[in-house]
Amino acid sequence: METADKENPVISKVEEKDASSVVAVAGHPLHAMMVHFPIALVFSTLGADIMYWWGADAFWLRVGLWTTGIAFFSAIAAGLAGSAELFLVPGIRARVASWAHAIAGMSLIAVCGANWGGRFFLQIEVLPHGLLLTALACVLTGLAGWHGGKLIFDHGIGLMVSPKD
């Protein structure tokens, strides 16, 4: 029996469009390879900020500055690869979920930029402002990461099925 979704002509039209990854190296989608860096470094910054709160050792300020900076620039790089997929692939562009994920990703990049730029250019206090920005970045990382996973596993977006499969 046909499902209600299959009978919906709008959904059928979206499903007809190809949603395979085009920004890839040797069959490996680039965005999926790059997102691990901001994810790991945002949570490393949380660790560094908590260590600074706990022991007031200035070493952790320097660690936090580096981790939040690399999180910001690696998130920009990942965002560029993700945006290329979004603009170039008709089946990705046509799905509302892809745009919702892009908004979560852009919000994360903005907060990482504020966190690193604030520390580097404005010398904001890590306690509490830096730590609060890091906490917000962790929440947004969770949202963007979880939603990115949904794009792959629920919507089948950005896959590269090998001819061997």
Ligand code: HEM
């Ligand atoms: C402008 C920002 C972004 C755009 C337009 C974007 C777009 C996309 C797209 C189109 C996909 C589907 C897979 C593909 O086609 O490669 C995806 C997957 C994913 N994205 Fe993003 N993304 C952005 C930023 C981010 C950021 C900053 C993160 C970090 C948390 C992230 C985490 C993920 C994850 C974890 C997946 C699933 C990858 C997998 O499991 O293979 N995205 N994204």
